[in-house]
Amino acid sequence: MLAHARALLTSSPQGRTAYIHADLRSPQEILSASAVREVLDFSQPAALMLVGVLHFLEDKDEPRRVITTLLDALAPGSYLVASHLNPEHDRVGGVAGVRAYRAGGVAVQARNSRELTALAFSGLDLVPPGVVSVSEWRPDSPAPRPTPAEVSCYGGVGRKR
Ligand SMILES: C[S@@+](CC[C@H](N)C(=O)[O-])C[C@H]1O[C@@H](n2cnc3c(N)ncnc32)[C@H](O)[C@@H]1O
Incomplete structure (x- = not known):
């Protein structure tokens, strides 16, 4: 699933995407993942x-x-x-x-x-x-x-x- 998502979720001029493999029970890990910090603008x-x-x-x-x-x-x-x-x-x-x-x-x-x-x-x-x-x-x-x-x-x- 991870490899599939990485292959399909490519960024384009219309927007950026990223996929991370994480456990929802560890939300802090999700928030601090570099892919998340790079793609999401937390001020918006x-x-x-x-x-x-x-x-x-x-x-x-x-x-x-x-x-x-x-x-x-x-x-x-x-x-x-x-x-x-x-x-x-x-x-x-x-x-x-x-x-x-x-x-x-x-x-x-x-x-x-x-x-x-x-x-x-x-x-x-x-x-x-x-x-x-x-x-x-x-x-x-x-x-x-x-x-x-x-x-x-x-x-x-x-x-x-
Ligand atoms: C019913 S599917 C829903 C998937 C998607 N949100 C959708 O609507 O099509 C449930 C998903 O939750 C994921 N999942 C279950 N427990 C999880 C956890 N602790 N952390 C992250 N994902 C989890 C499963 O792997 C599965 O992909």
């Missing part, structure tokens, strides 16, 4: 996208500390996009999914929408419609879309003051 608002990854951090990994460390490094006006495995609409499937991950040796923790809101968006201004099933976050069209139970994933966007 940025988007931090934690999409489909926070549920791999259990409470013992201190996910709130991880998020605040990353957000503290970003300029006011930055955005956090976060989505998270959610057990509220399909408890049976949710439990089975968590079990399947764990059976494969992958730590995972589902969190409900209240827990996700507190974990990721405390202190941020939530962008409407707030923390909802990802299939309900500003759908592009009125076409049929997956139900919250089919998605089992909530998400939101918050803006740093």
Whole structure:
């Protein structure tokens, strides 16, 4: 994956990109990586996208500390996009999914929408419609879309003051 990303993520006049291999549980290492410091301008608002990854951090990994460390490094006006495995609409499937991950040796923790809101968006201004099933976050069209139970994933966007 690392070699693939390095081959594909080349910079161009339209913008610079970089890829680092790091553990989200060590946010300080991410922030201090030379590739990150070279490409990102921390004086300007940025988007931090934690999409489909926070549920791999259990409470013992201190996910709130991880998020605040990353957000503290970003300029006011930055955005956090976060989505998270959610057990509220399909408890049976949710439990089975968590079990399947764990059976494969992958730590995972589902969190409900209240827990996700507190974990990721405390202190941020939530962008409407707030923390909802990802299939309900500003759908592009009125076409049929997956139900919250089919998605089992909530998400939101918050803006740093
Ligand atoms: C469901 S995928 C989402 C990937 C991508 N964000 C997307 O939306 O397509 C979850 C990703 O989180 C990564 N991941 C899991 N635990 C991680 C950790 N502690 N640090 C960094 N990445 C992690 C996995 O390797 C995987 O690539």
